[in-house]
Amino acid sequence: MNDIYQKLESLLRSMGVKRTELRIYRLLLEKKRPMRVTEIVKELGISERSVREHVLSLYRRGMLKRELIQQGWLGYTYTAVSPGELLENLKKYILDRINEIEKELIKE
Numbered sequence: 001m002n003d004i005y006q007k008l009e010s011l012l013r014s015m016g017v018k019r020t021e022l023r024i025y026r027l028l029l030e031k032k033r034p035m036r037v038t039e040i041v042k043e044l045g046i047s048e049r050s051v052r053e054h055v056l057s058l059y060r061r062g063m064l065k066r067e068l069i070q071q072g073w074l075g076y077t078y079t080a081v082s083p084g085e086l087l088e089n090l091k092k093y094i095l096d097r098i099n100e101i102e103k104e105l106i107k108e
Contacts, residue, residue, distance in 0.1 A: 008083055015090075017061070020046065021054045025063050025080050034067060034077030062089035 009022050017025075027043055028035060035043075040051050055078055058064045063086055066076040081089065 004083065008086070011090075017063075018054065018057075020050065021058050021063075024051065024054050025058055028064065028078060028080035029083075034079045036069075036075060036077055040078075062086070062093070 005026070009026075012022060012025075013019075023044055023046075024040060027040065037048060037051050037055060040046075040055070041048050044051070055064065059066055059078070062081065064078045064080055066078050069075055069077055
């Protein structure tokens with residue numbers, strides 16, 4: 001299974017996913033539970049600002065899910081999507097971009 005993660009991480013790096021983003025994704029994947037930004041900061045020893053930026057990037061790429069929580073304050077918890085779901089998201093994203101380009105080529 002570790003070999004699969006290495007291949008997945010290699011693919012993600014080739015698509016511009018940063019090393020710190022991969023660390024966050026892997027942490028959430030291994031924990032198998034929702035985590036707040038402050039928990040990720042404690043686990044990885046990275047600044048809160050950096051974690052917030054990377055988590056947002058991962059969420060926008062479809063690598064994380066988030067849930068709004070309210071415990072006297074509003075915030076989010078994050079969970080990693082499964083590697084299988086991630087690959088499906090990537091395939092869909094790539095095919096959508098290819099289709100958009102093909103449509104533009106046909107118009108010319």
